Amino acid sequence: MAQGALSRRVEGIGEGSVVGTFSKMLQLTSEAVLVFDGAGRVLLANEEAEGLFAGPAGIVGSDVRLLFPSSDGTPAAGEVAEGSLPFPLDGTADLVTCFTAAGRQLEVRVRCDRVRAPGETYLLLAIPAGRDELVGHEAERALLDLRRANHRLSGTLNIVLDTIDADDLQALFGRVLEEITETMEADGTLVYLSESDGFRLRGVSSSLLDDRLARFMPFGRSIERVAVHDGHTVRLRVKAPDNDALRQGRLTHREVVSEETHEVIRVRSALLPPFTSFMVVPVWFGGHVIAIIEVGWRRVHPLLKDDASLLDSVAHYLSVQLASAFTALRSQRADQLASLETELREELLDAATEGGDERVVSCMEDVMCTVSTELEATVAPVRPSAVSGTVVVDMPVSGPRELSLDLDALVSPHALDGVAVVPISPESDLSRMLRELGEPCVGALLDFGELSGAPRRALLLRADDAEPLGELEVEFLLDFVADVRDIARGQEAREQDKRISQALQTGMRNELQHVDGITAEAVYSSATASALVGGDFYDLVRLPGRRACVIMGDVSGKGVEAASVSAAVKTALAAYAWEGLAPARMVRSLNEFLLGFSRLETFATLFVGIVDLSEGTIRYCSAGHPPALLVGAGADEISTLDVQSGVVGAFHDIVYQDGIAHLVPGDVLLLYTDGTTEARNGDGAFFGEDGLREAAMRESAGDKPFEGFVGRLLETLEAFTGRNLEDDVAMMALRFDEVGRGEGDAPA
Structure with missing residues (x-):
């Protein structure tokens, strides 16, 4: 058996079972029961005896002979012996008179006999002798049972009412534990909530605040195992240590007896509550025990089946509240x-x-x-x-x-x-x-x-x-x-990262290839001064036959990782362009490449176009990217390349499609990333696509040169934001100077 595990056995016929049987008999019998020693001192009295006999300060501890008047009025003294009490000590029934708790004399039927035990010990049973007194006695007993039942019912109702819509968890725990303690007339109540490795103490009644309590009960090695196994409230009693255990000094383990099965469980003392008699109540939710409630008494106390059933009902009601409390406490702690x-x-x-x-x-x-x-x-x-x-x-x-x-x-x-x-x-x-x-x-x-x-x-x-x-x-x-x-x-x-960024920047931003018939310029501005490069990228690749590939994109994230993915995307697209693939086919191939190349959460928006100067067309695929703007020659009109597809690198099987636009000499294609249109001013207003269109028309109109076009747009944007960009900005503009077939051109 693993060290620290519970040890279980069935308590046999002997002292333990006799104690349990005697305790049960005291609960069930309607007779008054007294146990006294050889000096006449009362050692034990059940509720019936407390209600029947009169004692100046309670019965236990008083002299039993004071309960029965002597014939000459002189109280007996000394050791108990035959003749010192008005009834025989051999178990024979006799009629005697006693003083009642109401202050009057009552005739009772008594049997008293000596018990075989160390020292002088006597057991006395008494019941009213007259029929009227017996009926009244039974009525008082029934009334007492009814009052107890009403008290339990009232307490249960209070628990329900106090926990409806409770939102203060600590107050909820406090009220419930106090209500359970008062309802069960117990000395205290504890609650443990289940976590990944065991049960953690999460609430105690006020009566136990000064006690040393187990703050944690590991699964399977504490008393909770019994309640979880049985599935309902278990009634337990801590056995008194025997002489061998006492001789060992510190009691590291104690034996606990089930009142129902008489099974004996050996438990670490540190894991036991500060009770002699107690009930362990499992709280079930969704097929799992989410909490353990322990209700107990510091001295030996009768543990009734009805009380255990009542606690099971309370636990069933509280399960939803405790499940919610468990979730809320975990969320608060997180x-x-x-x-x-x-x-x-x-x-x-x-x-x-x-x-x-x-x-x-x-x-x-x-x-x-x-x-x-x-x-x-x-x-x-x-x-x-x-x-x-x-x-x-x-x-x-x-x-x-x-x-x-x-x-x-x-x-x-x-x-x-x-x-x-x-x-x-x-x-x-x-x-x-x-x-x-x-x-x-x-x-x-x-x-x-x-x-x-x-x-x-x-x-x-x-x-x-x-x-x-x-x-x-x-x-x-x-x-x-x-x-x-x-x-x-x-x-x-x-x-x-800074050195890598600088190296990536050199190979990524400043190499717009020269293409006869196209004038191109680009600008990049990082929102973070320390990040020299990020996920925004662009390129212009010269292709054979008066053709070119234009690329603008934005990879999610910033810094070295985004820049490295951007460089890979540029390289892949340039290779696809040289293979002669159509833009949508290029993007579809790139999507599969990215899904296998990068982290799952890395994706890109992208514009890729194939410009054919001979045909005067641009065939493009815009994959989740802001729509490109085509400023007409002379800045007399502006149009949007608005055929759109999904982003790249997020999902398999996305459908990408091509769009086509026709070009004339002097047309300007403006590409940009979302940091441009999503820039905000101090009031939170977006620069937006309208702001960009107006700026593009203004900076293209009249005698303003194309050279410095994107630089002027960036200055407009920075003025709008107060030079406080929240995202990277990239812009590229292409002016188509020579469009149409020239001498010697072959058909495409």
């Missing part, structure tokens, strides 16, 4: 951790700006302190030891300790992009090693990779009886260690 991650990232970025990766490393101590406070854990830095195969850990309790740990082997299965978060579960070898040293022993090992020339690792630890890190917390730590690594290395990576 938001808290996401907000903290953003704050820590900003702090690390500020440190990187001040002094690069070395400043980030020096800032990590403060950042780790913030993380450990949020996760209620302690940080233990880990560093290599001079001895091979060992590491030095700065322990929270005992200080620096050298441990025999192969951290590389521990980290390797969890490594992701050079960093890792390794959960430390209570059953792991590392946890056992830390536990033996008396140190906190659950949490996670954080591996930040190599920073400033040295590996950076740390343990984030919680106490042995604390809950392990949850799924959301582990995800947060993964993002955190990746942020630290990325930011620490960021300056070097940014410099490298």
Whole structure:
């Protein structure tokens, strides 16, 4: 059997089953029951006895002889013996007079006998002797049962009413737990919510706030296993430890008995609630147990089947509320951790700006302190030891300790992009090693990779009886260690990206090929000063037979990755053009190429056209790209090339189609990316296609030269936005100077 697992057996005939049977008999019998010792001191009394006999401060602890008047009025004293009480002690029935709780004398039928047990112990049973008194007694008992049932029903109704449309989760938990405790006349109630690795404590009644409670119950190794297996509320009693267990000192495990099956379950003491009698209530939702409610009493208490059924009904009603609460709590926790991650990232970025990766490393101590406070854990830095195969850990309790740990082997299965978060579960070898040293022993090992020339690792630890890190917390730590690594290395990576960008820029933007009969110019403006190149691209490729291929596009994303995809797209389109493919066929081939070449989320908008100067036409395919503008010779009109197809690189089987436009000498084709029309001014208004059309007509009209045309458009755009572009802008203009067949031209 695995260490820590539940041990179960059936309680046989013996002390345990006798106690359980006797407890049940006290609940069911209508007779008053007293147990007293050889000195006459009452040790136990059931409800019937409390209601029948009079005692100055309760019956238990008083002298049993004070309940029965002596013939001479003198109270008996000393040890109990035959003749010291007005009834025999051999089990014979007798009629005697007693003082009742109402202050009057009543004739009762009594049987009393000695019990075989260590010391002098006597059991007394009493019931009113007269028929009228017996009927009245039974009526009082029935009335008491009715009051209890009404109390349970009223409490259940209050739970329902208090939880309808509840939106404050903590208040909801507080009200429900208090209502359950009061309704069941219990000493306290706890609720645990299910998570990926066990049940976490999420609420306690006010009566238990000062108690030491198990904050986490792992699946299959705590008392919840019994309730989940049985599928309904289970009634349990913690057995008193035997002499052998007491001689061992600290009770690490206790035996718990099911009142229904008499099965004995061995459970870690730390996982038990602070009760002697308690009920464990599983809350089911969608075929899974989403919560465990524990209701209990600090002393031995009768656990009724009706009460267990009532709790099952309450759990059935609460299942929807708790499922909603579980989702909301998880969402709240995710938001808290996401907000903290953003704050820590900003702090690390500020440190990187001040002094690069070395400043980030020096800032990590403060950042780790913030993380450990949020996760209620302690940080233990880990560093290599001079001895091979060992590491030095700065322990929270005992200080620096050298441990025999192969951290590389521990980290390797969890490594992701050079960093890792390794959960430390209570059953792991590392946890056992830390536990033996008396140190906190659950949490996670954080591996930040190599920073400033040295590996950076740390343990984030919680106490042995604390809950392990949850799924959301582990995800947060993964993002955190990746942020630290990325930011620490960021300056070097940014410099490298800058050099790559410059190289890509040289081969991408400034090589519009010369084509006889076409005057071309282009301009590019990055919205980010540090990003010299991005996803906007354009090209003009000279082809045989007075033909040319014009390309304008925009790849999603920015920086080196977008630029590298742009360069690949340009290269592929140029190759397709030389093969003589029609534009739509070129784009269709490019779509399949991109879907296999780049990340799934990378796509492009694209305009590609084949200009045939001899025919005076441009055949084009516009794939999700802003429509090109054709400014007529003399700027007397402007038209739109509006045949549109879907974007490139997003989906297979998109249909692409060609459009065609006719050209005359002096016509100007204006191509642009969406950063042009989507530019905003200070009031949030878009420059838009209308703004671009007006600017193009204005800058083409009259005696304004074509040279500098796109530059003037860019100046107009920057003036409109206050030189605050939010996206990259690329524009290219082609003026068709010689259109039609020349001497020696062959038909196309």
